[in-house]
Amino acid sequence: MPGSGAYRGIGADERRAQRRRLLIDSALDCLHQDGLAAVSVRSVCAQARLTARYFYENFADLDALLLAAVDTVLEEVADTALAAVVAAPPEVAARVRAAIDAGYGVVVSDRRKATALLVAGAGHGPMRERRRRMIIDFADVMIQNIALLRQAGLPDRAELRASALFVMGGSAEVIEAVLSGRLRMSRARVVDQLTALWLGALDAPSTTGG
Amino acid sequence: MPGSGAYRGIGADERRAQRRRLLIDSALDCLHQDGLAAVSVRSVCAQARLTARYFYENFADLDALLLAAVDTVLEEVADTALAAVVAAPPEVAARVRAAIDAGYGVVVSDRRKATALLVAGAGHGPMRERRRRMIIDFADVMIQNIALLRQAGLPDRAELRASALFVMGGSAEVIEAVLSGRLRMSRARVVDQLTALWLGALDAPSTTGG
DNA sequence: GTAGTCTGACAACGTTCGTTGTCAACCGCG
DNA sequence: CGCGGTTGACAACGAACGTTGTCAGACTAC
DSSP: OOOSSOBTTBOHHHHHHHHHHHHHHHHHHHHHHHOGGGOOHHHHHHHHTOOHHHHHHHOSSHHHHHHHHHHHHHHHHHHHHHHHHHHSOSSHHHHHHHHHHHHHHHHHHOHHHHIIIIIGGGGSHHHHHHHHHHHHHHHHHHHHHHHHHOOSSOOOHHHHHHHHHHHHHHHHHHHHHHHTTSSOOOHHHHHHHHHHHHHHHHHHHHHHOO | OOOSSOBTTBOHHHHHHHHHHHHHHHHHHHHHHHOGGGOOHHHHHHHHTOOHHHHHHHOSSHHHHHHHHHHHHHHHHHHHHHHHHHHSOSSHHHHHHHHHHHHHHHHHHOHHHHIIIIIGGGGSHHHHHHHHHHHHHHHHHHHHHHHHHOOSSOOOHHHHHHHHHHHHHHHHHHHHHHHHTSSOOOHHHHHHHHHHHHHHHHHHHHHHOO
16 A cells, blocks of 8 residues: 555654644634634634644544643643642642642743633633532642641541632632733742642631531 | 603613613523523523514623623622621621621522622633622722731732632632532531631731741 | 504524535655 | 545535514504
């Protein structure tokens, strides 16, 4: 057979993967530039300089692409933050700070990712579902770490989970405000204050008691 | 002239206002039932059993209706919370608790309002703008009250504002989780813990110092 | 009753969308 | 070279949308 799939020196699978990444990247572009409503098969393909055929080659529909896009960002944030935590000193404050600094670094270095997580993801059913599940997972990791570090006087699981959700939602709001320019703070101050707020929130429930 | 505007015993202005309220209510229904994407001139009018003409009689376009809907809810939450604060004992904890309890009461008694504020509002440009401006206003009220009650050792304005944004975003996340059933807590416990988290967050920045 | 307004149902126009299909030009390989 | 897979441009279909217009019937005021 003449063609074994290779084209311009690249195998068929690799070309497909390239187009898939390109489509996800273009989706982030469209999302950031003109909002969720402006993301369509046509607009994404135009941004990627691809044809609709290659869209359907990689994704069943628009929702699948949007989910893949937000998943990519979520994964990057989670991996970066987790790596930073592992590399940080064992004190809880240092670890919290490391996680916040790492996560903030990802979205501050590419605003499109912040848009995908903080803005557009909230208004779209499947994307919101993804984001909330990631927040739950994040919360559970947090709970485990906190539980290990404060063996005495733990509030029950629901309260811990509520606290974890609280710090995630609050951080999203603060980060969005900073990135949009409404709140002017240096990166160091953002990280410092978020760290303080996290630690305060994780201590607050036990101060109230039951 | 035969017709001075009255119809079925109701003046023209009042009929118009009734239709306007009905359209806003129908918009909340559509938003809650099928999400932001399902809100269209046709769907809202069908829900309201009105014709498109009466839509354009009251609103320039869909965005105007959505803004009016979210404004209505925001106003109700703000008024209710403010009234509760005024009626509460002067201690800061009691006032915070009263505000949270009142605001939570509004959205828990009508889930459509929660959807409008917490879910759909986030993914829509103009609605998000409205929501964020309301959060800023709320934050400023909070800052004023806190500043009056803790005259010593105030963090600067940016940090206070960040804290206020933090508690608003965090509360939204927790309330959404509770209302969606992912987080099972009684109303009393939700209010208790949110109060504790608010107070903790408003104290946290000063513990870090600058 | 009669004129004038209000109401509701529906048609119609142009636009955008998702999705599929067609077709010439391009490229690697024998 | 020539064969077959690959690519890109574009047409085409039905559906939904925003928006405006038409028109018969219900109602009010004189």
